[in-house]
Amino acid sequence: MASPATLNLGSSIPVPSVKEIASQPLLAVPHRYLRDADGDYPTAGDSSLQVPVLDMARLLDPQFHEFELQKLHDACKNWGIFQLTGHEVCDESVKSMHRKTEEFFDLSPEVKKLYAQKSGSLEGYGQAFVISEDQKLEWCDMIFLKAIPVHARKLEFWPEQQPHQFREALHAYSHDMRKIASSIIGFIAMALGLDAKTLSKAFEGGSYDVRMNCYPPCPEPERVIGISSHADISGITLLTDCGDIPGLQVLKDGQWVFIEPITNSIVVNVGIIMEVVSNGIYKAPYHRAAVNRKKDRFSIVTFCYPDGKFEIKPSEQLINSESVALYKSLTYDEYMQSFYERTKLSDDGIPFIDTLKV
Numbered sequence: 001m002a003s004p005a006t007l008n009l010g011s012s013i014p015v016p017s018v019k020e021i022a023s024q025p026l027l028a029v030p031h032r033y034l035r036d037a038d039g040d041y042p043t044a045g046d047s048s049l050q051v052p053v054l055d056m057a058r059l060l061d062p063q064f065h066e067f068e069l070q071k072l073h074d075a076c077k078n079w080g081i082f083q084l085t086g087h088e089v090c091d092e093s094v095k096s097m098h099r100k101t102e103e104f105f106d107l108s109p110e111v112k113k114l115y116a117q118k119s120g121s122l123e124g125y126g127q128a129f130v131i132s133e134d135q136k137l138e139w140c141d142m143i144f145l146k147a148i149p150v151h152a153r154k155l156e157f158w159p160e161q162q163p164h165q166f167r168e169a170l171h172a173y174s175h176d177m178r179k180i181a182s183s184i185i186g187f188i189a190m191a192l193g194l195d196a197k198t199l200s201k202a203f204e205g206g207s208y209d210v211r212m213n214c215y216p217p218c219p220e221p222e223r224v225i226g227i228s229s230h231a232d233i234s235g236i237t238l239l240t241d242c243g244d245i246p247g248l249q250v251l252k253d254g255q256w257v258f259i260e261p262i263t264n265s266i267v268v269n270v271g272i273i274m275e276v277v278s279n280g281i282y283k284a285p286y287h288r289a290a291v292n293r294k295k296d297r298f299s300i301v302t303f304c305y306p307d308g309k310f311e312i313k314p315s316e317q318l319i320n321s322e323s324v325a326l327y328k329s330l331t332y333d334e335y336m337q338s339f340y341e342r343t344k345l346s347d348d349g350i351p352f353i354d355t356l357k358v
């Protein structure tokens, strides 16, 4: 069977760069971006709700550990997303990756196209999952790169001379994200009553895919969407905002809530793999990105996966006579294949998580 690194994970039809569209004087937003008809456009969020904030330093401190772990459990159960402060990731490595991301999207269209997605691969510069010429488009340019394991890298898609030292920055950044992911996964395991070491190890040896997003300003932000509502298929996802412009929204009890960027924090969200492992106790939340009228917003999203031997199934420790397994057991490859097979088809309206139910 193909290793996770060599699986063909879908492809995307090339579409115009949103940054190029937005750089011209725009009288109206092109039709393919307007969301008025399908309702997937950013209505005002509920400002009274606030995404939980967790402090890594307190999770590590014996004095506060129990309290913070309970907070983590509640956050994963009730929200599926939280902001993480007090982590030990080097501020300089994150800032450097933020600079390189902005510099990349600021390059000329000709240079960026050197790294454009190719047929049969999702990696590279472009947009994800455009499968038909009349599909609605997202107000977002992105570059998607597999960063860890190192042997899975397709360097042809990695910007080389410009931005200067982009590759070094992404190498350091992805390793920092791996460190945080395996540590936070250990705490998530503890909060669920599972073996922290086993899960941490699975993520230490796992895959890390990085997606850098650029959301250019839009003259009619309320009629477009940066990224449509979705749940991530990862184990967990780590997002850093390159500035202080809000854009990420999460669906909480039927309301879209903005996540206000906190300097030096990392947004952590539960992915579908951990929803399955937790047997549905934790939820992979629906989220999306709104865009704004004034400024480019940039985000860096790291999708964290366990190693290829990890079985994607409800943890046996959570199954007993009162709590039956809600999801099937799949190998890592079967799980990835079943997701990417679905992206090639037109949307049947069935959430991916529902296809995994027993």
Ligand SMILES: O=C(O)CCC(=O)C(=O)O
Residues within 6 Å of the ligand: 211, 213, 227, 232, 247, 248, 249, 287, 288, 289, 299, 301
């Ligand atoms: O940029 C954001 O705020 C959201 C990005 C996201 O959800 C994704 O890339 O999966």
Ligand SMILES: [Fe+2]
Residues within 6 Å of the ligand: 230, 231, 232, 237, 287
């Ligand atoms: Fe996402």
